[in-house]
Amino acid sequence: MARLAPGLFRDLIIHPGETLREALDDRNMTQKQLAANVGMTEQHVSRVIKGKTNISGPFAKKLEYALGIPASFWMNLQKNYDLELAEYEDRNNITDREYDIYSRISTVLKDIFAVRDEEMEADKTFGVIQARKLFKLSSLENIAAQRSAIAYRASKAVDIDEYVAFAWHTLCDCYLDRIGTPKPCNRETLSGRIGAVKAIMFDGDINKAIADLRGLFFDLGIRFAVVPHHKGAPVHGMTRLNTDGTIDLCLTIRGSKADIFWFSLFHEIAHILNGDFVDDGVDVQTEEAEREADRLAANLLISEESYVNFLQARSFDYEDVSTLARENHVPEYIVIGRLQNDGLIGWNQYRGKIPSYKWKEEY
Secondary structure (H helix, E strand, O other): OOOOOOOOOOOHEEEHHHHHHHHHHHHHOOOOHHHHOOOOOOOHHHHHHHOOOOHHHHHHHHHHHOOOOHHHHHHHHHHHHHHHHHHHHHHHOHHHHHHHHHHHHHHHHHHHHHHOOOOOOOOOOHHHHHEEEEEEEEOOOHHHHHHHHOOOEEEEEOOHHHHHHHHHHHHHHHHHHOOOOOOOOHHHHHOOOOHHHHHHOOOHHHHHHHHHHHHHHOOOOEEEEEEEOOOOOOOEEEEEOOOOOOOOEEEEEEOOOOHHHHHHHHHHHHHHHHHHOOOOOOEEEHHHHHHHHHHHHHHHHHOHHHHHHHHOOOOOOHHOEEOOOOOOOOOOHHHHHHHHHHOOOOOOOOOOOOOEEEOOOOO
16 A cells, blocks of 8 residues: 655656747747657647657657757756656655554664764655665565575574664664774684683773774774664674675674673674684574574683582682682673573672673764
């Protein structure tokens, strides 16, 4: 079902035949005379003037001889008319389905245009047109056909909206495009820099930590960005292998607990170290790959041997937690979060020991 866009009037689009009528009036020339001069039927001339037939190239050339007005003038009139008519029809044939998709992704679009330092159209009809141009799609309904080109790790997520996910991916690109292009990534070099990533965890200012991570990762061939979370988009983030050998890594700002943020980051690092990419450079989404990334991330943060020894002691006093954290060069809240996740202590135990981050928007 299509509906008309307000404020767009068909009568304002002028067919070139109207200009031809004015040219004849200026010369006191009848349609019959013009038809005889150009060797066309009077009916054909009449249909052009009434806007029922377009001006063709051969007819434009004949008009050049008969009226002394260049053929290019008539052809430009016709071209502009065709484009204006196409735009009118385009705007007035937006389906309810496309309007619905636009509404679903509008909050993501707002962030996208903020990052691009562009104004978002206030009118939703023109907003749909703006979104089509952004995504390079003739209809937002075509987003569904693009889903095979992007894979998100969503095995633990709920309410994944493919349209929001697609728009969120574009938001990631907007953030990443501002970073520049690093050298190709060497995963072995990344493995050797895990200690440097851990050191940044101790920075109390998460926004400074993110800036430091961005610089560290860039030197390793990875573009890194932290992107606002949107309901319906992937919960944790994405990693992508590019054709030039560089890697993109994005995390979503979801909640504010420090342990969740850092585990999510190490989860993505684990995917990179494991080479969880497919031929076209998008993410792998198998549950097996997810479990393996969780396992490796946990071991990168807290070595398996030290964690097993810690559990054997069966003492979860804060002093013991601090000792395990020091052995693994991580803040105490990483150990607390691990124990909570494993169900070994309650979610309220050591309440207040896990920092809550205050995010700064970087538009």
